[in-house]
Amino acid sequence: MPSRVSDAIRTQPGHLLYKHLDFNSVKELPDSHAWHDEYSSSDSCSMDSVPVIDLSDPNAMKLVGHACKIWGVFQVTNHGITTSLLDDIESAGRNLFSLPIQQKLKASRSPDGVSGYGVARISCFFPKLMWSEGFTIVGSPLEHARQLWPHDYQKFCNVIEEYDREMKQLAGRLMWLMLGSLSTTKEDVKWAGPKGDFEEASGVLQLNSYPACPDPDRAMGLAPHTDSTLLTILHQNNTSGLQVLREGNGWVTVPPLPGTLVVNVGDLLHILSNGLYPSVLHRAVVNRTHHRLSMAYLYGPPAGVQISPLSKLVDPTHPPLYRPITWSEYLSTKAKHFNKALSSVRLCAPLNRYDHHDGVKVGQRGLG
Numbered sequence: 001m002p003s004r005v006s007d008a009i010r011t012q013p014g015h016l017l018y019k020h021l022d023f024n025s026v027k028e029l030p031d032s033h034a035w036h037d038e039y040s041s042s043d044s045c046s047m048d049s050v051p052v053i054d055l056s057d058p059n060a061m062k063l064v065g066h067a068c069k070i071w072g073v074f075q076v077t078n079h080g081i082t083t084s085l086l087d088d089i090e091s092a093g094r095n096l097f098s099l100p101i102q103q104k105l106k107a108s109r110s111p112d113g114v115s116g117y118g119v120a121r122i123s124c125f126f127p128k129l130m131w132s133e134g135f136t137i138v139g140s141p142l143e144h145a146r147q148l149w150p151h152d153y154q155k156f157c158n159v160i161e162e163y164d165r166e167m168k169q170l171a172g173r174l175m176w177l178m179l180g181s182l183s184t185t186k187e188d189v190k191w192a193g194p195k196g197d198f199e200e201a202s203g204v205l206q207l208n209s210y211p212a213c214p215d216p217d218r219a220m221g222l223a224p225h226t227d228s229t230l231l232t233i234l235h236q237n238n239t240s241g242l243q244v245l246r247e248g249n250g251w252v253t254v255p256p257l258p259g260t261l262v263v264n265v266g267d268l269l270h271i272l273s274n275g276l277y278p279s280v281l282h283r284a285v286v287n288r289t290h291h292r293l294s295m296a297y298l299y300g301p302p303a304g305v306q307i308s309p310l311s312k313l314v315d316p317t318h319p320p321l322y323r324p325i326t327w328s329e330y331l332s333t334k335a336k337h338f339n340k341a342l343s344s345v346r347l348c349a350p351l352n353r354y355d356h357h358d359g360v361k362v363g364q365r366g367l368g
């Protein structure tokens with residue numbers, strides 16, 4: 001069993017086995033990227049909308065708790081990340097993905113690596129390829145940035161470093177809002193560290209690019225999945241595409257609102273909350289005219305910390321639903337079982353409707 005998060009991500013098979021498409025030169029959707037009806041991304045969408053929470057609202061904790069329970073996702077304003085940093089990370093992503101394909105391939109994720117350029121990591125679980133490209137950053141992006149811009153890599157590295165620092169701080173703040181909404185205090189979460197700032201926790205930065213697509217109804221930007229994180233913070237550019245599955249209501253678009261960040265509950269928070277907060281199933285769809293970019297900060301606990309249902313939420317009538325598991329171990333499980341990973345670490349039968357999206361296919365009728 002891998003002991004480090006980077007080793008666990010490395011065990012996922014989605015590496016270099018795929019032909020990389022030069023999206024700019026493709027005029028028709030190739031068969032390799034044409035999803036069948038059953039998987040098509042054009043299902044009707046619900047009019048329900050994901051909550052937007054002002055983090056400076058004195059009721060923020062209560063609102064966060066409610067959104068986590070009902071949706072597993074919400075958007076935040078007044079989060080403390082400056083507009084200029086959001087603009088900078090977006091430009092960094094745009095510069096990267098607009099490089100010629102041969103240049104981007106110089107920074108490919110290597111077969112035994114974690115960071116770098118490549119197809120969606122979940123590609124191996126689906127019969128067709130997705131209309132997207134990604135760049136994963138764990139730790140320093142220096143080596144890859146040097147390959148991409150031999151004479152001008154420092155600016156990219158500086159922006160990534162600052163974004164990573166600010167995201168980590170925001171993630172810690174969101175953790176306390178989420179944990180607080182479950183009546184958990186600093187004494188209950190030792191791994192938050194002596195200052196309670198989750199110093200030892202870490203994040204992976206995932207830059208995603210979804211080029212304009214000649215046949216968007218038959219294409220899929222990123223297939224449905226939940227995140228193997230505690231939480232994920234997502235910045236999207238001004239083009240919509242992110243959709244979340246709302247139990248009983250179908251796919252709901254999460255509209256890009258300027259300066260607003262999307263926060264997803266991940267599988268590990270679902271475990272911590274003993275199933276109270278659903279990790280949200282989400283996907284990205286594409287469109288015919290606009291290039292979409294998203295920047296996801298995938299946040300997890302320190303290596304070695306065993307995540308299990310919070311003791312405050314467990315009693316004889318509410319037994320723990322999941323066994324303790326580290327982030328690395330969970331990532332390895334997810335690499336093997338994908339959307340069945342949560343059930344594979346479950347101890348007893350689910351108590352509520354959210355557990356879990358086993359066997360969900362893209363646009364599956366009956367869930368919509």
Ligand SMILES: O=C(O)CCC(=O)C(=O)O
Pocket residue numbers: 206208222227234236241242282283284293294296
């Ligand atoms: O692009 C998006 O909106 C979703 C990205 C995502 O789900 C991911 O990177 O895991």
